[in-house]
Amino acid sequence: MTNTAEPLPQQPARSKWRDVWDQFSKHKGALIGGIIFFTIVLLVMVGPWVWPFEANEVNIRLRNQNPSWAHPFGTDQLGRDTFARMIAGGQTSISVGIAAMALSLTLGTLIGVAAGYYRRLDGFLMRFTDLFLSLPILPVLLVMMLLFREPLSEAYGPENGMFVLIVVSIGITSWMPTARIVRGDVIALKEREFVLAARSIGTKDRQIILRHILPNVLSPILVSATLGIANAIITESALSFLGLGFPPDFPTWGRLLNDAVNYLQLYPERVLWPGLAISLTVLSINYLGDGLRDAMDPRIRGR
Amino acid sequence: MLTFTIRRLLISIPTLLFISLVIFLLLNLAPNDPMAQVPLTVPPEVKEKMREALGLGQPLYIQFAKWLMQFFWIEPQVLVDHYFGTTFSEGDLRVISWQTRSPVMDIVIQRIPQTLWVVGMSYVVGILIALPIGIYSAYRHYSVFDQAGTFITMIGYSIPPFFTGPLVIVIFAVQLGWLPSTYDTLHQVIDWDSFVVQLQQMVLPVMVLALQTTAQISRYMRASMLDNLNQDYVRTARAKGLSEWTVVMVHVLRNSMIPVVTVIALGLPAIFGGAIITEQIFKVNGIGQQLIGAIYANDLPTVQTLTFIFAFLIVFFNLIADILYGLLDPRIRYD
Numbered sequence: 001m002t003n004t005a006e007p008l009p010q011q012p013a014r015s016k017w018r019d020v021w022d023q024f025s026k027h028k029g030a031l032i033g034g035i036i037f038f039t040i041v042l043l044v045m046v047g048p049w050v051w052p053f054e055a056n057e058v059n060i061r062l063r064n065q066n067p068s069w070a071h072p073f074g075t076d077q078l079g080r081d082t083f084a085r086m087i088a089g090g091q092t093s094i095s096v097g098i099a100a101m102a103l104s105l106t107l108g109t110l111i112g113v114a115a116g117y118y119r120r121l122d123g124f125l126m127r128f129t130d131l132f133l134s135l136p137i138l139p140v141l142l143v144m145m146l147l148f149r150e151p152l153s154e155a156y157g158p159e160n161g162m163f164v165l166i167v168v169s170i171g172i173t174s175w176m177p178t179a180r181i182v183r184g185d186v187i188a189l190k191e192r193e194f195v196l197a198a199r200s201i202g203t204k205d206r207q208i209i210l211r212h213i214l215p216n217v218l219s220p221i222l223v224s225a226t227l228g229i230a231n232a233i234i235t236e237s238a239l240s241f242l243g244l245g246f247p248p249d250f251p252t253w254g255r256l257l258n259d260a261v262n263y264l265q266l267y268p269e270r271v272l273w274p275g276l277a278i279s280l281t282v283l284s285i286n287y288l289g290d291g292l293r294d295a296m297d298p299r300i301r302g303r
Numbered sequence: 304m305l306t307f308t309i310r311r312l313l314i315s316i317p318t319l320l321f322i323s324l325v326i327f328l329l330l331n332l333a334p335n336d337p338m339a340q341v342p343l344t345v346p347p348e349v350k351e352k353m354r355e356a357l358g359l360g361q362p363l364y365i366q367f368a369k370w371l372m373q374f375f376w377i378e379p380q381v382l383v384d385h386y387f388g389t390t391f392s393e394g395d396l397r398v399i400s401w402q403t404r405s406p407v408m409d410i411v412i413q414r415i416p417q418t419l420w421v422v423g424m425s426y427v428v429g430i431l432i433a434l435p436i437g438i439y440s441a442y443r444h445y446s447v448f449d450q451a452g453t454f455i456t457m458i459g460y461s462i463p464p465f466f467t468g469p470l471v472i473v474i475f476a477v478q479l480g481w482l483p484s485t486y487d488t489l490h491q492v493i494d495w496d497s498f499v500v501q502l503q504q505m506v507l508p509v510m511v512l513a514l515q516t517t518a519q520i521s522r523y524m525r526a527s528m529l530d531n532l533n534q535d536y537v538r539t540a541r542a543k544g545l546s547e548w549t550v551v552m553v554h555v556l557r558n559s560m561i562p563v564v565t566v567i568a569l570g571l572p573a574i575f576g577g578a579i580i581t582e583q584i585f586k587v588n589g590i591g592q593q594l595i596g597a598i599y600a601n602d603l604p605t606v607q608t609l610t611f612i613f614a615f616l617i618v619f620f621n622l623i624a625d626i627l628y629g630l631l632d633p634r635i636r637y638d
Contacts, residue, residue, distance in 0.1 A: 134318060134621065135325070136572070136613030138579055139594055143329060143606055146598045234463045238580055241465040242595060254465070261469050261584075264484075268473040275466035283461035290457075 023295040030291020033284040040281055044094055047087035054084060056249060074270070076259065086273055089251040094229075094281070096166055096236045096252075101228035103171030105178055109221060112182025113209060117190060126183070133176050141235065144169045145244040158247045166245060170232050178224045185217045219296035226289035230282045237278050253278045304629055311625060315618050320371075322614045323607075327367050330603050373398045374608065378408050402602040410605075411590060411612070417488055418589030422578045425509040429516025430567060436517070437524025437563075441532060442551060452521065459518025467511045468584035475507060482506055486587040508585040512578065516570065523566045527559040534558075561631045568624040572616040 025031055067074045074082050115125035145165065152161035189195060190213070198208050233253075239245040240254030248255070253274040260270035345353075361369075377397055383389060397406040436456075440449040476484035483504045492498050531537065532555055540550045579591035586592075590609060597605035 131318060131321060134322060134614060134617045136575075136610060136617060139606075139610045139613050140326070140329075142579075142594070142598050143326070143610060146601070146606075147330065230461070237463060238465060242580065242583060244598070257465060257469070264469060264472060265477060268477050271466075271469040271473060275462075275470060279458075279462040279466055282463075283457060286457055286461050 020295045024291050027291035027294055029287045030294075033287030033291065036284040037281065037288055040090065040277075040284070041094060044087055044090035048084075048091070051081075051084055051087060053081035056080065056088075056251075074267075076270070082256075082270070082273060085251045085256060086253075086277060089253045089256050089274065090277060090281075092163075092246065092250070092252040093233050093236060093254070093278070096163065096170070097229040097233040099163075099167045100170035100174070100232035100236070101225055103167060104175040104228055104232075105221060105225055107171065108175035108178025108224070109182055109214075109217075111175065112179040113186055113213065113217075115179070116183040116186025117205070117209060117213065122183075125179075129176050129179050132173070135173070137173050138235075138238070141169055141173060141239060142242065142244055145239060149244075159250055162246050162250075166236055166239065170235050174228065174231060174235075178221065178228070181220045181224065182217050185220060186213055189213055189216050219292075223289055223293045223296065226285050226292060230285040230289070233278065233282060233285075304626075307629065308626055311622055315622055319611075319615060319618055322618075323371070323374075323611050324367065326607055326610050326614070327370065328363075330607055331363055331366065370398065370604075370607065374611070381406075381408065398604050398608055400597070400602055400605045402597060402600045402605065407605050407608045410593060411609070414588060414590050414593050417486070417587050418575070418578060418582070418591065421486070421505060421508050421582070421587055421589065422512065422574055424505060425512035426516055426571065426574055428509055429513035430520055432513065433517040433520035434524055434563075437521040438528055438551070438556065438559075440521070441525045441528030444529065444532075449525075452525070456518040456522050459514045460522075462514075464511050464515060464580050465584065467514060468507075468581060471507050471510060472584070484585070486585045488588050508581050508587060511584075512574065512581050516574065519570060520563065520567065524559065524563050527562050528555060531555045531559045561628070564631060565624040565628050568620050568627060571620050572613065575613060575616060 076082055076085070111125055111129065115122045115129075148165050148169075149162065152165045155161060156164060195208060195212055198212055203211075236245060236252065237254030237257065240252045241258045243258060246252050246255055248259075256274035257271065257278070260267075260274065263270055373396065381397065398408065399405070400407045400410065403410065436452050440446075440452040443449055472484045475482045481503075484507070486504050486508060490497065490501055490504065492501050532551075537550060537555060540554050541547075545554075575591070578589065579594060581587070582589045582591040583595055590612070594606065594609045596602075597609065
């Protein structure tokens, strides 16, 4: 007689997310990146309630001030407080980033799951993805800005119209990598035993996808989410920088950078603030994504 | 391999046609009137005539067919005529810019050298810097050099060219005054001094673009070297008594270059796209700036042609990357 009973586990089982967090917190860059990113988000969201100046408050007597205690980043050519404008710009830039990322992720996941799960759709959807990958993104975005700016501004007002346009155009030109990654993972998952077991007890396709497939492709989706925010912020800033983004009186980081470039000879330090804000945000998000990728990968985890 | 190449070539034709159709429809179905800038005092029938003169009166499919014919049939003829002095294209209507009323391709040809000089040079410089960094940081994995290299590539990834551009202008052109902030296209290289001036005006845009290239390629190079350094054949090569230099720089490097070469090919069209912003900052009048100018001026034929050229470059370099992959790596067989 052999004793087949396994020894009882002494400690409670560790959840997957606990493991992920342990690995993530070991990655110093990712941790610092995450902290910096959330600080920026917090600053930008709470800032307008705390800061005494409005972003569009013109005070022509105080124009072109150097940094001082009242105006830590100085004022611009119309006497508007640069720090207040940076906060307002950050609000726009980060909201655009998050909204565009959400749209592109939704599209990418939908198409990826559809292509991976339903063989009939695979060929067509992947050709479609390849086609979108061959589009020159920046020129196409510029063209979309040119063509749809006025009608949408008329329909939803200059700011909301532009917001919708920028989010939608960035969203529909950046879903392709997510779709490809998700498709690859879904194809591999679909052949696994637990999916077969689910199917054998008569689970509907919709339930299989929602219950069994999606939770398992969550980690690549999360990683592309972080990179998607960074990408969207850079793209929005690039459009605003080229003067094809938000209207001039509506600050975003790219727009502020564009305004600052006009005063490059006289006030070169003005370029620094929006540029640093964009770069710091994107850098922290990239580190966050790097750490997440390592933490989510069970092969690297625990090393 | 040949069958694969031919099949890929054949697939890229409908892809390109479809892309040109998408761009065409995007431009023409958008709620946008090219006559919007014409003063209101111009009577409607005159406006209608102007519209027809721009080729806008006809149905969409005829406009599209005409553009295709002009771009794929007449423009090559013009090129042949230019080089061999023949007269195939005489009297044929070419793709005309609404902005300058001259053929779009003529302007493109005038502007491509500037773009190629700046972009091409930056790509070469970027690769030359990236490869040694990638090799060394993989070889000394987790060393200080590796950590610093990773940090610098992260920064290169994260800082967009529209920030590095103004930044280097502030530092090197405004504060230090060493280099010019704009690119003078009319400058001609005739002797050593003018060559130095040309170099000076190229330094800043090339530096900005090269930073992006370096960041991407050194990362790939490092990852690819790391994959190969732990392979069995490396141990075998060391066991045979080959010198460390031969092992790393011949055996490992050659195998690691396979994915990197394809990444280099794939990155070329993207760098053209990135050059739009850099050209705008440094006032290089290349094709990127032509596109921006055409977009501001609502010049649809130019926008359509240039966007299509960018799309063509992407499809073409994708094809090259696929073929290179097959040629360089005997394990990969497409048939």
